[in-house]
Amino acid sequence: MKLLDGKIVADLVQKEIQKELSRELSGMQPRPPCLVALLTTDDPASLHYVKRKVHACHEVGITSRVIQCNPKETKELLELIDSLNEDVSVDGILIQLPLPLHVNLSQVLQRVDPRKDVDGFHPINVGKMFLGDPDAFYPCTPLGIKVLLEYYKIDVSTKHVVIVGRSNIVGKPLACMLMQNAPGCNATVTVAHRHTTNLQEICLAADVIVSAVGKPNLITADMVKPGAVVVDVGITKVADANTKSGFKLVGDVDYRAVSQKVSAITPVPGGVGPMTIAMLLKNTLKSFYLHR
Numbered sequence: 001m002k003l004l005d006g007k008i009v010a011d012l013v014q015k016e017i018q019k020e021l022s023r024e025l026s027g028m029q030p031r032p033p034c035l036v037a038l039l040t041t042d043d044p045a046s047l048h049y050v051k052r053k054v055h056a057c058h059e060v061g062i063t064s065r066v067i068q069c070n071p072k073e074t075k076e077l078l079e080l081i082d083s084l085n086e087d088v089s090v091d092g093i094l095i096q097l098p099l100p101l102h103v104n105l106s107q108v109l110q111r112v113d114p115r116k117d118v119d120g121f122h123p124i125n126v127g128k129m130f131l132g133d134p135d136a137f138y139p140c141t142p143l144g145i146k147v148l149l150e151y152y153k154i155d156v157s158t159k160h161v162v163i164v165g166r167s168n169i170v171g172k173p174l175a176c177m178l179m180q181n182a183p184g185c186n187a188t189v190t191v192a193h194r195h196t197t198n199l200q201e202i203c204l205a206a207d208v209i210v211s212a213v214g215k216p217n218l219i220t221a222d223m224v225k226p227g228a229v230v231v232d233v234g235i236t237k238v239a240d241a242n243t244k245s246g247f248k249l250v251g252d253v254d255y256r257a258v259s260q261k262v263s264a265i266t267p268v269p270g271g272v273g274p275m276t277i278a279m280l281l282k283n284t285l286k287s288f289y290l291h292r
């Protein structure tokens with residue numbers, strides 16, 4: 001069984017970015033890339049994710065700024081985004097999700113300049129991704145999964161990939177990316193979701209299963225074909241008296257039993273998570289080149 005170690009691959013991607021930036025910045029480049037993260041809640045998980053992103057930026061030589069705000073209405077956030085869109089010193093804008101319930105998510109995502117949309121959530125980038133346009137900003141988690149599979153030479157072409165979960169940030173874009181007529185793609189994709197009635201049967205037919213749900217032990221060994229590849233995107237915090245913090249992070253997959261059956265599997269943590277951050281850095285570099 002091969003462990004698809006996202007930390008190793010993310011470190012390699014980060015080192016490449018770091019090298020590229022030190023080369024660029026020793027030349028005529030007047031400033032490093034700049035990412036601004038908008039944080040609209042004091043939710044500890046969101047704070048934690050933003051901290052990790054800021055830290056990763058720092059490691060590779062990307063400057064970053066976190067704007068923490070508490071918008072009373074959508075308009076406030078839209079005005080802030082307008083000012084960041086106009087600011088020539090800002091390359092990438094990241095809106096940390098979830099937003100407060102009273103804020104209109106779709107208006108906010110549509111307000112970000114598509115050339116600064118490092119999350120790849122603006123409809124223009126979603127449309128370009130749908131068309132297979134390489135100029136699009138691709139969403140970080142599905143892009144990270146694709147890069148991880150490529151690194152470990154897992155070719156999805158001609159394979160049946162079952163994606164469990166159809167969110168706009170993971171399941172749907174991943175399905176769209178893997179079914180493209182392009183190198184590293186050409187998969188036959190099935191997308192399952194909460195209304196799918198025969199999940200076990202569908203998963204058993206998969207060469208590759210990607211689970212992006214957020215339910216521990218959703219994917220059990222009796223749902224997985226021997227020799228399949230399993231990518232676990234789920235992250236859930238569960239109580240664990242054996243850890244110092246009193247909790248641990250788990251994925252959607254019953255890792256212990258499933259890892260006995262598969263040819264390759266991602267761990268949680270240390271699988272898709274680090275890849276997501278590495279792809280954010282890559283997208284920020286891409287936005288930087290668009291603005292110089």
Ligand code: NAD
Pocket residue numbers: 141164165166167168169170171192193194195196199212213214215218233234235236272273274276
């Ligand atoms: P979401 O809540 O937006 O979507 C969950 C999806 O799961 C929905 O499409 C729903 O239909 C489906 N679902 C729910 N119950 C199901 C069931 N019993 N059977 C089949 N499908 C079911 O979630 P999301 O934002 O896509 O995130 C999913 C998980 O991935 C979460 O645990 C999240 O924390 C994690 N995540 C991890 C990363 C990372 O970088 N590792 C990035 C994004 C999300």
